[in-house]
Amino acid sequence: xxxxxxxxxxxxxxxxxxxxxxxxxxxxxxxxxxxxxxxxxxxxxxxxxxxxxxxxxxxxxxxxxxxxxxxxxxxxxxxxxxxxxxxxxxxxxxxxxxxxxxxxxxxxxxxxxxxxxxxxxxxxxxxxxxxxxxxxxxxxxxxxxxxxxxxxxxxxxxxxxxxxxxxxxxxxxxxxxxxxxxxxxxxxxxxxxxxxxxxxxxxxxxxxxxxxxxxxxxxxxxxxxxxxxxxxxxxxxxxxxxxxxxxxxxxxxxxxxxxxxxxxxxxxxxxxxxxxxxxxxxxxxxxxxxxxxx
Amino acid sequence: xxxxxxxxxxxxxxxxxxxxxxxxxxxxxxxxxxxxxxxxxxxxxxxxxxxxxxxxxxxxxxxxxxxxxxxxxxxxxxxxxxxxxxxxxxxxxxxxxxxxxxxxxxxxxxxxxxxxxxxxxxxxxxxxxxxxxxxxxxxxxxxxxxxxxxxxxxxxxxxxxxxxxxxxxxxxxxxxxxxxxxxxxxxxxxxxxxxxxxxxxxxxxxxxxxxxxxxxxxxxxxxxxxxxxxxxxxxxxxxxxxxxxxxxxxxxxxxxxxxxxxxxxxxxxxxxxxxxxxxxxxxxxxxxxxxxxxxxxxxxxxxxxxxxxxxxxxxxxxxxxxxxxxxxxxxxxxxxxxxxxxxxxxxxxxxxxxxxxxxxxxxxxxxxxxxxxxxxxxxxxxxxxxxxxxxxxxxxxxxxxxxxxxxxxxxxxxxxxxxxxxxxxxxxxxxxxxxxxxxxxxxxxxxxxxxxxxxxxxxxxxxxxxxxxxxxxxxxxxxxxxxxxxxxxxxxxxxxxxxxxxxxxxxxxxxxxxxxxxxxxxx
Numbered sequence: 001x002x003x004x005x006x007x008x009x010x011x012x013x014x015x016x017x018x019x020x021x022x023x024x025x026x027x028x029x030x031x032x033x034x035x036x037x038x039x040x041x042x043x044x045x046x047x048x049x050x051x052x053x054x055x056x057x058x059x060x061x062x063x064x065x066x067x068x069x070x071x072x073x074x075x076x077x078x079x080x081x082x083x084x085x086x087x088x089x090x091x092x093x094x095x096x097x098x099x100x101x102x103x104x105x106x107x108x109x110x111x112x113x114x115x116x117x118x119x120x121x122x123x124x125x126x127x128x129x130x131x132x133x134x135x136x137x138x139x140x141x142x143x144x145x146x147x148x149x150x151x152x153x154x155x156x157x158x159x160x161x162x163x164x165x166x167x168x169x170x171x172x173x174x175x176x177x178x179x180x181x182x183x184x185x186x187x188x189x190x191x192x193x194x195x196x197x198x199x200x201x202x203x204x205x206x207x208x209x210x211x212x213x214x215x216x217x218x219x220x221x222x223x224x225x226x227x228x229x230x231x232x233x234x235x236x237x238x239x240x241x242x243x244x245x246x247x248x249x250x251x252x253x254x255x256x257x258x259x260x261x262x263x264x265x266x267x268x269x270x271x272x273x274x275x276x277x278x279x280x281x282x283x284x285x286x287x288x289x290x291x292x293x294x
Numbered sequence: 295x296x297x298x299x300x301x302x303x304x305x306x307x308x309x310x311x312x313x314x315x316x317x318x319x320x321x322x323x324x325x326x327x328x329x330x331x332x333x334x335x336x337x338x339x340x341x342x343x344x345x346x347x348x349x350x351x352x353x354x355x356x357x358x359x360x361x362x363x364x365x366x367x368x369x370x371x372x373x374x375x376x377x378x379x380x381x382x383x384x385x386x387x388x389x390x391x392x393x394x395x396x397x398x399x400x401x402x403x404x405x406x407x408x409x410x411x412x413x414x415x416x417x418x419x420x421x422x423x424x425x426x427x428x429x430x431x432x433x434x435x436x437x438x439x440x441x442x443x444x445x446x447x448x449x450x451x452x453x454x455x456x457x458x459x460x461x462x463x464x465x466x467x468x469x470x471x472x473x474x475x476x477x478x479x480x481x482x483x484x485x486x487x488x489x490x491x492x493x494x495x496x497x498x499x500x501x502x503x504x505x506x507x508x509x510x511x512x513x514x515x516x517x518x519x520x521x522x523x524x525x526x527x528x529x530x531x532x533x534x535x536x537x538x539x540x541x542x543x544x545x546x547x548x549x550x551x552x553x554x555x556x557x558x559x560x561x562x563x564x565x566x567x568x569x570x571x572x573x574x575x576x577x578x579x580x581x582x583x584x585x586x587x588x589x590x591x592x593x594x595x596x597x598x599x600x601x602x603x604x605x606x607x608x609x610x611x612x613x614x615x616x617x618x619x620x621x622x623x624x625x626x627x628x629x630x631x632x633x634x635x636x637x638x639x640x641x642x643x644x645x646x647x648x649x650x651x652x653x654x655x656x657x658x659x660x661x662x663x664x665x666x667x668x669x670x671x672x673x674x675x676x677x678x679x680x681x682x683x684x685x686x687x688x689x690x691x692x693x694x695x696x697x698x699x700x701x702x703x704x705x706x707x708x709x710x711x712x713x714x715x716x717x718x719x720x721x722x723x724x725x726x727x728x729x730x731x732x733x734x735x736x737x738x739x740x741x742x743x744x745x746x747x748x749x750x751x752x753x754x755x756x757x758x759x760x761x762x763x764x765x766x767x768x769x770x771x772x773x774x775x776x777x778x779x780x781x782x783x784x785x786x787x788x789x790x791x792x793x794x795x796x797x798x799x800x801x802x803x804x805x806x807x808x809x810x811x812x813x814x815x816x817x
Contacts, residue, residue, distance in 0.1 A: 006476070008397045008808075011307055011315035015406035022460075023413040026453040030417075034449050063402075079475060083399040086471040094463050094505045101509025101539055106525055113532035120604035129527060139530045148521075148529035223520050225532035230522035234513070269686045 007075045014063040021059050025052025047156045063251075064079040070270070072261065081268055088272045092279045095242070099283055102238065106231040106290065110137050114227070116144055142226035151221035151229060155211060157292035164207050165288045168243075171200035175250075175274050185264040187257065194254045197277070201247040208240050235291055239283055249273045300596040305807050314409075317401035319386045322408050324704070327493075327697070329411060331773070333375030334690075336419070338766050340368040345762040347745050350754050361745035362430035369433025370451075373551065374458050375415050377509045377685065382394060382407070382465050384484070385493050388700060389469065391798040391805065392487050394478025394814045399471035407465040414457035416607025417428045420609045421447035421454075432743055434544070437525035437536035441517045448518065452511045457503045466500035471494055478797070480816030484575065487796050491578050492557030495585045499546045499553075502589075507543040510536065519560025529717065530608035534599050541592035549588045552652075552684060553581060556623060561796070562699050563627050567634025568793035571628040580619035587616045597668045606665040613663035617656070624653055639791075640714035644695035647687055647722055655683030658733065661780025673743075676736025686765075687722075694721075694772070699794075701779055702786030706804030709779040717775060720768035 028049025035042045051116075070076065076084075117137025119127035127133060130143035142148040155161060178193035212233075215221040223233050251275045256262065262270050306321065315320060343364045347355050348802045356364070385405065390397055399402045421428040426445035429435065440448055471501070486494075513536075516522040523529025525536045564571045571577065593601055593609040625651050636642070656681040662668050671677060694717075701709050731754035736742075740750045740751045747755065789799035797816075801809045 006396050008401055009317050012317060012402045012405070013312065013315050015402055016314045016409055018406050019409040022410065022457060023417065026457060027417065029450045030453045033515070034446050037519050038446065059732075083471045086474055087400055087467050090467045090470055090501050091463075094467075094501045096505075097502055098505035098509050101506045101542075102513075104539060104542070105513065105535055108535050108538060109530060109532065113527070113535060114530050117527060117530065121716075122604075123600055126527070142523075142529050144528035148523050148526075159296050195473075223516065223522050225529075227523050230516070230524055230529070234516065234522070258658045266758065 005077060005271060007070070007077065007080055009070070012063075012066070014066065017055065018059045018063070021052050021055030022054070025056055028052050068256070068261070068269070081266075084268050084272070088275060089280055092275060095279065096283075099238065099286075102235050103286065103290065104229065106235065109139075109227045109231065114139060118290070137146055137228075139226050139228040148221065148226040149226055151215075151219050151225045154221065154228075155215060155219070155292065157288065160207055160211055161288060161292045164204050165284065167200050167204045167207070168281050168284050171197045171204070172202065172278055175277050179270065179274055182257075182262060182267055182270060183264055190257055191254070193211050194250065198247060198250050198254065201243060201250065204241065205243060205247070208236070208243075232291055235287055239280070239287055242280050242283070246273075246277050249276060306594045316405055317347060317397070318389075318403065318807065319390050319398045319401065320704075320807065322398075322404050322748050323383045323385075325388030325408050326379050326411075329408070330376050330378075330380035330383060333371050333379070333415060333776040334769070335773075337368050337371035337376055338769060340364045340371070341762060341764050344368065346760040348747070349759040350756070351747055351749055353746055356745065359427060359430055362432075362743065363428040365743050366429045366432055366435075367418075367422070370418065371415070372430075372457075373433065373547070375411070375418075377551045377689045378462065379411055381493075381496070381551070381689075382462075382780045384489075384554065384558070384693070384696050384700075385465075385469055387704065388491060388696075388798060389493060390476070391471055391703075391801065391809060392490050392796055393473060393476060393481060394797050394810045394816070395472060395476035396808065396811050396813075398468050399476055400468050403464050404468050405565060407461045407468065410457050410461035410464075413525040414461065417450055418454040419458065421445075421450050424450065424642050428646045431787065434540060435514070436540070437514060437517065437533050441514050441525055441598070444518070449515065450485075452515050455511050456508055457497045459508045462500050462504045466497035466504075470501070473497075476562035476809070478813040478816050484578070485816065487557075488556070488560035488571065488574070489557035489575055492553045492560075495581050496550050499550050499585055499588065503550075505545075506539060510539040510543065513539070514561045533543055534601070536597070537599060538593065541595045542589075544595065545592040546585075546588040548681075548684070549584060552692075553584070553688045554743075555648065555652075555689050556581060558692045558696040558699070559627060559648050561794075562641045562645045562695050563630050563649075565699075565791050565794040566639065566645070567631045567636050569630055569634045571626070572632075572651050573622070576622055577626055580622040581620040588621070591616065594663055594665075594668075597665045598672045608664045610663055614660060617660055620656055622643055624649060624656075635793075639697045639698070639711060640709070640718055641699035642792075643715065644691045647718070648691045648695065650685030651691070651726075652684060655680055655685075655688060658683060671736060673741055674736035675732040675740045675742055678742050679729050679732035679736055682725075682732070686725050686729065691721075694718075697776070699791070700798070702790040703778065703798060703803050703805055704802075705780045705783075705784035706786055706802075707779050708786050708790060709775055709783065711798070713771065713775045713778075717768060718769065721765055724761050724763075724765030724768055728758050728765055729761070731755075731758045 028045050028051070031045035032042050032049055035045050092218045099254050114137060115121050115135045116123040117130065117133055120135060133143045134141065138154050140150055174193045174197045178197065181189035181193060221232065222229050250273055251262045253270055256269070296666065302688050306318065307315070313321065313325060343356060347361055386398065398812060424447040426447060428447055429440070429445065429451045431439035431444055473486070473490055513522070513524040517524050517526065523531040525533045527533070549600065560571055560577060591609055591613045593605055594613045597606055638646070658676070662671055662677065662680055696712055698709060735751055735754050738751065740747055786803040788802050790803065
C-alpha cells in the first residue's frame, strides 16, 4: 500500500486566509467582552468580530470546496483516505478531552469542593468561610447567595431532557440507517434518513432553547446561580454548540448527496459527519446521566 | 498521475508567496524554527530585564507590576512560543525524511498550524501595550489572581491561548497521521528512529491536554465576564479546582517539552559514539511509561494548597515512580557511550551536557516530589532552579543539538565547528552560573516572582545575573553561526556524520525541495 502518488497539494491561500480571519474574529470577540464589561462602546468590536467571522465563513466555503473538488477529481488515494480518518478520529478525541475538563470540574465540585465547604471530609475546616452552609447536590443554596443567587428549582430530567435524549439517540440511529443505505447505493433512502436526522436535530435544538428560556425566566437557574448553574450551562451549552455544528455538517452532507456526491464505496466525508454526530450523541448521554439525573 | 509526478519536481515558488501559501514540510519546518528563535530572543530579553532588576537588592530598574508582567510573559513565551514550536519545526523538517514520506500527511493544515502561531503571539504581545498592562499573574495564571484580580488584557491572553491550542492540536494530529500512515514500506513501528517515537507519544499528549487547557481558560473567561463561579467558593466552586485542571494540562505539558529532546539525544549519542543505541525497545517503553505516568502526577505542584493527605501521598509516590523510566533512559544513554569511539562535535557536546544536566534537574525534581520537603521548597527559587535545569540544558540544549546535527542537511553547508563549540561552552558556563546558585537561594528561602529581596541573597543573585547575561549574549553567537552556515561554508556531504544512521542521510544535502516522492524500501 505504499504511496505511489500521495497527493501533496499545491500552494494554497486558505491557511493564511484562515489565520487572518481567526485573528480578527478572536480580537473582535475579546474586545467585545472587555468593552462591554467596562461599560464602553462595543460598536467597533462588533464590526471587527463580524468582519473576522465573514472571512472565516469565506475560508470554510473555499477550503472545503477545494477539498471536495480534489476528492471528486479522484486525486485522493486510499492512503490519503486513511490520513483523513486519523485526522478526524484524533480531532474527535481532542473534543472529548475538552468536555472532560468540564466534567472534571463538575465532579470535583460535587465530590470535593462542596462537601468541604459544608464541613465534611478532609478539608471540612473551609466551612468557617460561610458558617452554617449545608452541602447538598444539586446546589440549591449557594454559600453566598448575595453574590450567586441560587436557583428556585431545577429541571426535571424525566420530562423534556428525557424527550431530548430519545430524540438524539434516534437521530444517531437514523444517521446509521442513512449510512447503510449509502453503502447499498440506495440514494433515495439516504436522503430520507438524512433529512430525518436533521429534523430530529432541529427539534432537539428547539427543545433545548425552550429549556434555557424556562430555566432563566421561571427557575432562576442561570450562569450566575453558583457552580450548579455554571456547570449546567457550560456543559449543555457547549454540547448545544456542537449539535449546531453537527447539524450544519449534516446539512452540507445532505446537499452534497442531492448533488450526486459520494459513492457506495468512497464517502469518507459522509462517515466523518456520522462519527461527529455519534460523538455528540455520546456526550449527551454523559450529560443526561451526570448533569440531569444523578 | 502524470500531472502529479510533475508537481513533485518543481522547486519552491518565488517571493513572499512561497512562505504564505506553502504546503512544503521543509518550508514550514524552517518557518517554525525561525519563529521559535525570534520568540526565544523576545522571551530572553524579558529574562534579561528580570535578571537586571535582580542584579542588586532594592528596586532598580522596573516597577514591581512590570516585573510581574515580565516573569509572566517570559514563561508563556518560552513555553508556548520558543520550546514547543521549535520541536514542531524539527518534527516538520525531519519526520517525513525519517519515515520516508513525501510530506506531512495533511500539508495545508500544516501551514495553518504554523501561521496561527504568529497571530497568537501578536495578540499575546499586544497585551503589553494595553491599559493595565500585560498579564502579571505568572505563567500558571492561577485563579483568582487571573480572574478577580487580573488586568483587562487577560481576555486577550485567553484568546491567544485558544489560538495556540488550535495550532498545537492540528500540528499534533498531523504528526500522528504522518507517523501512522506515511511510513515507507517495511518500516515497522519498532524500526522507527527514536525521534519519531518520542514525537508520536508527544503528539498524543498534546491532543490529550491542549483541549483541557482550552477548557480551563474558557472557565476563566466565563468567571470574568459571565458571572460563573468555577473558581469562586462563594458559589460552590474552588480556586484549587483551577490548579487541578491547569496542572492536569501542565504536567503532561512539561513532558511535551522534553520527550522530543529525549528523541534527539537518542539519535545523536549513537551517531557520535559510533555504536547502536543501547536498549532501543526499553527506550520506547520508557517514553510510553513516562507519558502514561505524566497524567497521574499533576497534584505534586499543589502540595501546599490544601489537598487531602491521601492525595499528597498518592501524588508523591506516583511522581517518584517517574524516576524509574527516566533512569532507564539515562542508563541507556550512558551505556551507549560506554566504550564507544566518541568524538565531541557540537551536537554531541550538547547531548552529553543534556544527559548530565537534565539529570541534575531530574534529581531536584525528586527532592520537590517529597511532599513534606516540598512544603519548604514550594514557591522558592529552588523550584525556579529545578525547572530551568530541565528546560534550558534539557529542552533548549536538545534543540541546539538537533539544529547542529541536522543543519548540514538543511543548508547543504557545514557550520563553523569552532564557533559552535564556543557557543556550547559559553552557554554551558553561562547557564550553570545563572541557575545553579538559584538552588542555594531557594533553600535559603528566597521566594520566586519578586522584584526585590533581602540583603543576604545579594551575592548569589549577582552571580546568577552575570551568568544569565552571559548565556543571553551567547545566543546571538548562535544566530550568527546559523546565518553564516545558511549563506555558505564547506559543502556538506549527504551524510556528514560518520556514525549517523537513518533515511534522512540518504537524500542529498541540502535536502531537495521534494524528497521521497516514491517511498524508499526498508529492509
